[in-house]
Amino acid sequence: MKGFEAPDFMAMDGLLTPEERAAGATVRSWVEERFLPVIEEHNRAGTFPMELVPEVAKLGVFGANMSGYGCAGMSNVAYGLIMQELERGDSGLRSFASVQGALCMYPILTFGTDAQREKWLPAMVRGEKIGCFGLTEPDFGSDPGGMRSRARRSGKGYVLNGTKMWITNGSVADVAVVWARTEEGPVRGFLVERGTPGYSARDIKGKFSMRASVTSELVLDNVEIPEENLLPGTEGLRSALMCLNQARYSIAWGAIGAAMACYDTALRYAGSRIVFDKPVAGYQLVQQKLVWMITEISKAQLLVLQLGRLKDDGRARPDQVSMGKMNNVHIALEIARMARDILGANGIIDEYPVARHLCNLETVKTYEGTHDIHTLVIGEAITGLGAYR
Amino acid sequence: MKIIVILKQVPDSETKIKVKGDGSGIETDGIKYVISPYDEYAVEEALKLKEKAGGDSTVTVVSAGPDRTVESIRTALAMGADAAVHVNDPALEGADSLGVARALAKAIQDNGFDIIFAGKQGIDQDNSQVPSAVAELLDIPQVNIIAKFEITEDKSKATVSRRIEGGEETIETSLPALFGCEKGLNEPRYASLPGIMKAKKKPVKTVDLAGLGLDAGEVGAAGSHVKILKWIPLPERQAGKILQGMETAEASKELVRLLREEAKVI
Numbered sequence: 144m145k146g147f148e149a150p151d152f153m154a155m156d157g158l159l160t161p162e163e164r165a166a167g168a169t170v171r172s173w174v175e176e177r178f179l180p181v182i183e184e185h186n187r188a189g190t191f192p193m194e195l196v197p198e199v200a201k202l203g204v205f206g207a208n209m210s211g212y213g214c215a216g217m218s219n220v221a222y223g224l225i226m227q228e229l230e231r232g233d234s235g236l237r238s239f240a241s242v243q244g245a246l247c248m249y250p251i252l253t254f255g256t257d258a259q260r261e262k263w264l265p266a267m268v269r270g271e272k273i274g275c276f277g278l279t280e281p282d283f284g285s286d287p288g289g290m291r292s293r294a295r296r297s298g299k300g301y302v303l304n305g306t307k308m309w310i311t312n313g314s315v316a317d318v319a320v321v322w323a324r325t326e327e328g329p330v331r332g333f334l335v336e337r338g339t340p341g342y343s344a345r346d347i348k349g350k351f352s353m354r355a356s357v358t359s360e361l362v363l364d365n366v367e368i369p370e371e372n373l374l375p376g377t378e379g380l381r382s383a384l385m386c387l388n389q390a391r392y393s394i395a396w397g398a399i400g401a402a403m404a405c406y407d408t409a410l411r412y413a414g415s416r417i418v419f420d421k422p423v424a425g426y427q428l429v430q431q432k433l434v435w436m437i438t439e440i441s442k443a444q445l446l447v448l449q450l451g452r453l454k455d456d457g458r459a460r461p462d463q464v465s466m467g468k469m470n471n472v473h474i475a476l477e478i479a480r481m482a483r484d485i486l487g488a489n490g491i492i493d494e495y496p497v498a499r500h501l502c503n504l505e506t507v508k509t510y511e512g513t514h515d516i517h518t519l520v521i522g523e524a525i526t527g528l529g530a531y532r
Numbered sequence: 533m534k535i536i537v538i539l540k541q542v543p544d545s546e547t548k549i550k551v552k553g554d555g556s557g558i559e560t561d562g563i564k565y566v567i568s569p570y571d572e573y574a575v576e577e578a579l580k581l582k583e584k585a586g587g588d589s590t591v592t593v594v595s596a597g598p599d600r601t602v603e604s605i606r607t608a609l610a611m612g613a614d615a616a617v618h619v620n621d622p623a624l625e626g627a628d629s630l631g632v633a634r635a636l637a638k639a640i641q642d643n644g645f646d647i648i649f650a651g652k653q654g655i656d657q658d659n660s661q662v663p664s665a666v667a668e669l670l671d672i673p674q675v676n677i678i679a680k681f682e683i684t685e686d687k688s689k690a691t692v693s694r695r696i697e698g699g700e701e702t703i704e705t706s707l708p709a710l711f712g713c714e715k716g717l718n719e720p721r722y723a724s725l726p727g728i729m730k731a732k733k734k735p736v737k738t739v740d741l742a743g744l745g746l747d748a749g750e751v752g753a754a755g756s757h758v759k760i761l762k763w764i765p766l767p768e769r770q771a772g773k774i775l776q777g778m779e780t781a782e783a784s785k786e787l788v789r790l791l792r793e794e795a796k797v798i
Contacts, residue, residue: 146565148546161603162728165610169723203725215725225725 147168147175147231147312147407151349158448159220166207166217167224173202174232178376180363182233182382183493185355189348191235192355202272204229204240206248212264214248220451223396230397231404234503235356237397242311243267245389247274250320250332253385254376259334263318275316277307277361278383284309286531287330288380292323292363294333300369303333306362309510312345314357319373321363322383332374341366342479352502366465388461391511392454395447395467398475398507399440405475405482406436408495412486432481439474446470462524469517533585533687536640537577537613538663541569541604545655554787555762567604570651572720573713577681579612579650580695580718585687590614594639596632602736609731610723617643621740623752626760631751633665638744645708646687652677652680652712660712667710675703676712683707720768 144279149171156164176199199205207215208222217225230237248315251263251274267274283289288512292305304321314318319342335342341364376382408431415425423429450467453459479501483490489497508514516531521525543549543563549563550559567575575593583591593608595601596619605616617639624635640648648667653660667674671687680693682701692711694701723731741748749755775783791798 161606162732164603165607165723165728166605166725169610169725169728173722201724202722203727207725213726215729217725217729221725 147171147404149227149231150403150406150437150440152437153227155441155444155448159224162225162344163218163221166221166433167228168202170202170225170228171231174228174236178232178236178515182236182355182496182511183499184266186233186493186499187354188355189350191239191315191357194238195272199240199328200268202242204267205270206244206252207270209244209248212252212260213268215265218451219454220393220448223323223393223447223451226393226397229399232264232398232400233355233499234397234401235353237400238311238353238356241393241397242276242440243270243274243388245393246276246386247316247318247320249389250276250374250377250382251334254332254374254382255334255370258371259374261452263334272317273312273315275310275312275319275359275361275387277310277313277321278387279307279309281306281308281360285513287322288381288502290322290324290330292321292327294323294331295463297367300371301333301373303335303366303368306360308360308420309347310359310361311366312357312474314346315357316344319361320386321361322380323363323452329379330377330383331379332377333368334361334372334374335366335368336372339366339368346440354499354502365398368425382436384461387511388464391517392450392459392466394507394511395450395464395471398468398471398504399443399447400496401504401507402436402440402471402478405479405500406433406440406499407487408497409433409436409482409485412489412495416487429485432485436478436481439478443471443474460524462520465512465517466522468512469514471506472507473514476501476508479504493508533581533587533589533646534644535581535585535589535591536643536645536648537574537578537591537593537608538569538636538640538648538666539571539575539593539604540651540662541565541595541597541601541654542656545569551763551765555764557763565588565604567607567769568651568654568656570653570655570713570715571642572651573715573717573787574649574651574711575608575613575724576718576720577711577713579721581647581681582612584683592616593641593703594643595619595638596635596639598622598625599628605729605736606731609734609736610727612727613734615734615738617746618738619740621737621742621748621752623741623748623754626753626756627751628756628758629661629760630665631753631756632702633662633669633746634751635741635744635746636662636731637666638746639739639767640666642744645670648672648710650710650712652714653698663710663712670708670710672708672710673705674710674712675705677714678711679714679716681717682713723738770794 203215207217208219210216248267280290295302317337321333321335324330343362344359346359414422416423447467482497543706544566547563570719578591582591593613593616619635650663675692678692682691691704
């Protein structure tokens with residue numbers, strides 16, 4: 144049977160540079176040949192394929208849109224296409240890469256010292272060190288400003304106390320970027336290394352979604368860290384939101400990958416499944432669904448392409464990133480639901496990737512800023528009136 | 533060592549090929565082009581040899597084709613090749629294998645070479661003629677369809693294996709020589725993202741037939757000894773027949789009758 148080809152109804156390919164096309168193509172081949180054959184098994188077992196991390200690193204995925212320290216230095220559009228291909232594999236794979244790059248390497252590069260960069264970035268590009276990002280707390284998600292985590296000055300540095308929740312890569316991370324409120328008031332970022340006394344990570348079990356991804360709770364119980372582990376450039380919650388903005392950008396692209404996988408599966412299935420005396424693709428109600436899917440995918444592609452170009456130009460506003468994340472995850476989830484419908488009973492088993500993507504996207508819709516919060520970000524941008532509280 | 537890879541850009545094997553209405557060729561709109569898969573083995577073997585030989589060894593990709601070929605050349609450069617020569621001349625459109633081989637051989641000669649790798653055949657027209665013709669024109673030995681490759685310490689000889697009916701054939705040859713690569717020789721590496729960025733800056737020299745000192749009238753389509761007269765699409769597959777509502781014995785009998793009398797295959 145013909146292999147997967149990324150749908151490109153509006154011939155967007157022609158708007159890409161040769162490097163951007165090549166970046167998407169190389170990651171697509173890798174996902175197809177190396178990741179897809181093992182994902183269902185990992186999803187069933189509830190494990191992330193850590194054994195593939197060296198291969199992802201060798202491709203140069205981690206921090207691919209950053210420069211220096213061994214990073215590939217690609218455009219944000221190329222990076223977006225890479226994220227799309229990873230999430231075509233699984234949202235867990237894209238999340239791993241987003242957290243490593245956008246939420247850990249990015250703050251070290253942006254807010255860190257030369258020593259911190261030298262220590263962590265080259266090893267993180269090579270996948271030898273894994274990072275995570277601790278902002279959300281059990282009682283504070285959409286309102287991180289209410290966080291209870293505290294950083295208290297002590298002679299040699301800081302003492303951290305608090306709990307962080309829903310932390311991707313938490314228990315496998317060598318370093319955590321932890322956000323805590325200082326005695327002076329502002330929230331700042333700190334590097335907490337695995338093995339530091341008082342610091343522990345516990346995996347969250349029983350997930351229906353993001354099964355092939357490590358999700359943990361981080362506990363900080365009088366964790367003493369030296370002064371040099373403060374990210375000196377961090378200035379309040381604003382710095383944490385800058386990291387999230389990077390990650391949200393990668394989600395806006397990634398969601399299209401999951402949507403493409405569902406659309407592709409549904410289209411093939413509809414073409415070969417005979418009901419009464421013809422393929423289900425030949426019935427109007429099914430065509431309506433398939434057409435809605437490809438139309439929304441095409442619109443989503445053009446949205447993030449422009450978002451990427453703005454970002455490459457240094458002009459992408461956070462509310463524009465919000466629109467990308469809000470819209471693309473929303474349509475991806477709707478597409479996954481429709482694909483599941485088209486597959487009938489086959490839509491619920493893991494012989495097809497649809498239910499896995501569908502469940503994953505339920506997470507993607509509410510993490511990194513819920514759909515509703517992004518709606519309010521855009522609402523505030525156009526009306527000038529904040530409606531968060 | 534000067535290591536050469538002969539590379540051909542071909543339609544992706546998953547592309548649905550449509551023959552033009554007048555049978556003069558194929559519809560090229562919407563075709564996705566890739567490196568011919570056997571040439572990927574050639575690129576990988578060249579890169580492995582470079583890593584082993586070390587020193588100032590270089591891998592140069594030599595390819596003939598139109599402008600779009602550059603994208604496949606860049607992929608090979610992203611995998612790790614150092615430089616490329618792109619023979620780009622409209623006169624080569626429709627040239628036969630010998631003409632293409634002449635152009636490639638001259639480009640390779642001008643560049644200099646110690647060893648040449650190629651795919652055993654291009655997966656578009658499957659002629660498997662160009663590698664052998666290039667070796668003849670350069671007057672060097674060639675072994676095609678190799679599944680194993682080893683080189684002596686002093687790099688004067690290579691030992692290669694070919695799969696043959698019921699066994700394996702081991703051949704030793706002096707160098708320089710040309711090798712046609714078969715599936716199984718190696719696992720081609722993925723082009724890495726930093727590799728893609730580096731490839732942008734690697735030199736790709738574009739030459740036309742005149743630049744190679746060749747006569748387009750002889751080497752190009754005009755001088756071809758072989759001409760494709762017509763392209764004919766495969767006939768549409770006929771709908772199958774399903775035998776239903778019969779006992780197994782009866783159905784078997786009917787099946788044999790149909791195979792004999794209608795399909796005429798037994």
